[in-house]
Amino acid sequence: MGISRTEAASALTDIERTAGRSRELRGYQIAGPILMVWGVVWAIGYSAMGLLPVERWGLVWLPLDVVGLTATVLLSRRPRTNGQAGKTGMGWRIGVGSMAVAAFFVGTYTVFQPTTIEPAIVYPGLVTGLVYTMVGVAFMPRFLWIGAAVFVASLVGHFLFQPWLAFWMAAVGGGGLILAGLWLRRA
Amino acid sequence: MAELDELIHQPLRLKIMAALHAEHGEPLEFSRLKAITLATDGNLGSHLTTLEKAGYVEIAKDFVGKKPRTRVAMTPAGRQAFRRHVDYLREVVEGVSGD
Numbered sequence: 332m333g334i335s336r337t338e339a340a341s342a343l344t345d346i347e348r349t350a351g352r353s354r355e356l357r358g359y360q361i362a363g364p365i366l367m368v369w370g371v372v373w374a375i376g377y378s379a380m381g382l383l384p385v386e387r388w389g390l391v392w393l394p395l396d397v398v399g400l401t402a403t404v405l406l407s408r409r410p411r412t413n414g415q416a417g418k419t420g421m422g423w424r425i426g427v428g429s430m431a432v433a434a435f436f437v438g439t440y441t442v443f444q445p446t447t448i449e450p451a452i453v454y455p456g457l458v459t460g461l462v463y464t465m466v467g468v469a470f471m472p473r474f475l476w477i478g479a480a481v482f483v484a485s486l487v488g489h490f491l492f493q494p495w496l497a498f499w500m501a502a503v504g505g506g507g508l509i510l511a512g513l514w515l516r517r518a
Numbered sequence: 519m520a521e522l523d524e525l526i527h528q529p530l531r532l533k534i535m536a537a538l539h540a541e542h543g544e545p546l547e548f549s550r551l552k553a554i555t556l557a558t559d560g561n562l563g564s565h566l567t568t569l570e571k572a573g574y575v576e577i578a579k580d581f582v583g584k585k586p587r588t589r590v591a592m593t594p595a596g597r598q599a600f601r602r603h604v605d606y607l608r609e610v611v612e613g614v615s616g617d
Contacts, residue, residue, distance in 0.1 A: 339610035349536040353554050
């Protein structure tokens with residue numbers, strides 16, 4: 332027994348769609364814990380910004396960023412299966428991508444040098460929102476919502492809660508990323 | 519030679535095999551397979567049994583803590599059969615064989 336060309340084409344489309352959905356769900360499962368780590372990093376870092384003088388912010392963020400980047404690379408590796416070592420997976424791509432975003436932050440801060448502290452506090456939220464939105468458009472739709480939420484929350488904090496901006500970013504940004512991580516993990 | 523595999527060609531079994539093939543030999547948990555294929559528990563279970571009887575998949579049941587876990591993996595025979603079936607579909611689309 333044979334099948335028609337239309338039926339065969341439809342079956343191939345089904346296979347490609349299923350494989351795509353499988354990749355997407357696997358991506359969410361990997362990205363969830365990474366987002367939760369960055370949520371904790373944001374919560375600690377921004378809380379410290381609200382409590383410590385400006386000159387000590389760098390001392391807080393440097394180790395936090397190193398921890399965040401290291402965790403990102405490690406969590407991007409595929410899980411161990413049947414006693415075999417974890418595979419590199421997307422780890423190096425995500426690591427290089429994160430370093431590129433970090434370099435972008437440093438470059439733009441250096442060029443524009445904000446004269447007040449509020450733009451320096453809110454800027455990472457805006458860039459993170461943009462990056463997540465782009466990831467959502469290109470690969471994983473749920474990131475579209477997460478990116479938009481981070482972007483809007485950063486703007487809301489800047490315009491409506493400026494006296495408590497650092498704590499706003501710690502609670503809403505950090506807490507939001509932790510919740511977003513849980514949402515992705517359950518996909 | 520590429521040939522139609524009627525057992526795999528059933529729509530849900532085709533999705534199951536496509537999802538497992540995309541895992542490159544790593545097992546998938548039943549709940550994840552259900553989310554990927556958008557099937558019901560009963561339907562998925564019954565088609566997995568058919569694929570297991572054909573030797574195309576292996577089903578392993580264990581416990582994580584106190585929670586039962588069912589994992590499904592594609593066997594080498596299943597991988598070979600799936601590739602043969604996909605080759606057949608491509609040949610039909612390209613007009614090499616079929617009705």
